[in-house]
Amino acid sequence: MPSSPVHGTLANVRMDGELPRRADLPTIFDELDHQLACQAYLWSLPLVSYAQWQAQHRDVFGATDYDLVHYVTYQDRLGLITANATTPYILNFIDLSQTGPLVVELPPGPTAGGLSDFWQRECGILGEMGPDQGRGGKHLIVPPGQDTPDVDDSYYVHEASGMNVMFGFRTLDPDPARSQKLVDGIRITPFDGREAPQTRIVSPAGRAWNGDQPRGLDYWVRLHDIYQHEIVDERDRFYLAMLKQLGIEKGKPFEPDERLTRILTAATATGELMAQANSFAKRFPGALYWPDRQWDLVAQLDHSDQRGEHHDQLLERAAWFYEAVSFSEAMKSQTPGVGQAYLGAYTDAAGEWLDGGEHYTLHVPADPPAKLFWSATVYDVDTRCLIDNEQQRGDRGSRDPDLVKNDDGSVDLYFGPTAPGGREANWVQTIPGRHWFSYFRFYGPLEPYFDRSWKLGDITPA
Structure with a gap:
């Protein structure tokens, strides 16, 4: 017989001596x-x-391997797991087994982009952080297992680590007209010169879709x-x-x-x-960013290749990719003023799940350590997507011109099903009967974030 008791359904297994009954x-x-x-x-x-997201592009939006889907509005992003509520996304999914080697041509200008395989490992960087450094140019994507074509120095070559890749980028120009010109200037074509459809900029256009x-x-x-x-x-x-x-x-x-x-x-x-x-109650050492707060360092992956010193990061990877999509080194910046940092709160200050029928406050002390901007965003636990509230607004942050600050420069944010009197500008509406969680993002995190000398308040019942 087993040396110790079994549990679950196997507890009902009857034994025939030292073996289970047939x-x-x-x-x-x-x-x-x-x-x-x-x-x-x-x-x-x-x-x-x-x-799943690739299938939505194909079946719901009608996008081909040569198109780009441009997510602009809040409604556009409602199907995107833990999307930033205000930053546009421009991306597509490419099946290299169908296209063969592919060329992505970027116009010159301030863009930040990348390629990742379907294990969401970064396998190429484009734009200002990549080899073209914002000068634009032709990026050749070579499928795995194929020889790299003999090309001249006008090409930047990226060897894909998967047969399917995601190509995504953001425009960094604050002028909307120039930004749109950069988007319209992208071309995706087969390397071998075969005729392909013109690269289209496809809009979700209010269609319901689901990327989880x-x-x-x-x-x-x-x-x-x-x-x-x-x-x-x-x-x-x-x-x-x-x-x-x-x-x-x-x-x-x-x-x-x-x-x-x-x-x-x-x-x-x-x-x-x-x-x-595994995601909402992380057991990883050091997951809590401050020991006396309920904020987690959400991205527990050490590197884009998802490999630790002695193991591949299975549970770390599962935690991040259940609640989020895509990962790059810049999303877990270790350099002040560069990249991003993400903290997540799934409970209130007492450790209870965040309830959409209750009211909460979040105190953001003065001088949040973000070179570019900061934001606090609300997500639905069930979908891990932006909260689909009547307000059609899921975040508040330093870029909101109507955000009300306290006399000392701090900010109080409010979460709940109804607006706090006179403080609507700092409020995100939650939905009774549904739980939620929040990400607090630092764009260009600064030294007080890294040395933990600046400390964010907990989400506290009002």
């Missing part, structure tokens, strides 16, 4: 497959997230689909063995029977519970 073997195998599916869920979160990971069996349908046209990393082969046991194989249809459908559907729900706990 009649109870199906119960054991059901539990084994359930556990494999839960681990496969956590492992595949970043892959399924981008695959699907639930139920749809999660595994999306995973099976992207697995068919994505390469396999050597480090993932054990997980692919799990997928095989779950009916997901390369080159074969996904046709789960009644038993496997039941197991996969339940495992998606269990896996998401694990993902929620």
Whole structure:
């Protein structure tokens, strides 16, 4: 018999001496497959997230590999996991197995962009932080496993680490007309000169869309689909063995029977519970940015390649990519005045989940350490997307001209279902019956952030 008691469904397994009764073997195998599916869920979160978003571009927006989707309005961004509420996004997802080597041509001007594979690992930098340094030029993207074409010095070459890549960028010019000209100047074309559709700038145009990971069996349908046209990393082969046991194989249809459908559907729900706990109650050492505050350092990844000194960052990766999309070194800046820093609060000062039916305040002391700007944003726990409130506003920050400051330069923000009298400019509306969480972003974080001498207040019940 087992040396110690088992738990869960296996506690009901009857023994025949030191072995389980053969009649109870199906119960054991059901539990084994359930556990494999839960681990496969956590492992595949970043892959399924981008695959879902790619499908929305194709099926909802009608965008091809050669187009760009321009997210401008608050409504445009409602399907984007933990989007910045005010910064436009310009991006697309490209299947290099369909396009072959591809050229992205940037016009000269202040832009910041990058490429990442579908594990959301950065594999190329474009624009001011990249090799063109804002001068524009032709960026050649080479699919994995293909020889790099012989090109002259007019090309910047990026070797993709996945067959599917996300290309995204932001314009940094504050003038709207010049900024739009930069967006309109992007060209995406096949390297071999084949005729391709003209690069279009596609707008979500008010269409409802959903970029978070699907639930139920749809999660595994999306995973099976992207697995068919994505390469396999050597480090993932054990997980692919799990997928095989779950009916997901390369080159074969996904046709789960009644038993496997039941197991996969339940495992998606269990896996998401694990993902929620892993993200919203982080167990990683040093996750709390200040020991006496409830603010987490949300990005626990050490590097864009998601590799620690002695292990690959499985749970760190799952925590970030359940609640967010994309990661670059600049998003966890260690250099004062450069990049960004993100803190997250999932509970109030007493450690209770943030309730959309309650009222809260957040005290932001004077002189927040952000060279460019700071913002506090509210997200819906269920979708991890911007709160879809009647106000159609999810954040308040230093760029809001109507933000009311206290006499000492500090700011009090308010969260709740109804506006505080006379303080509407500093208020974000929450939704009764739904929980929420907040990100506090520093753009160009300064030394008082890094040395922790400046300290943000907790979100406190009013």
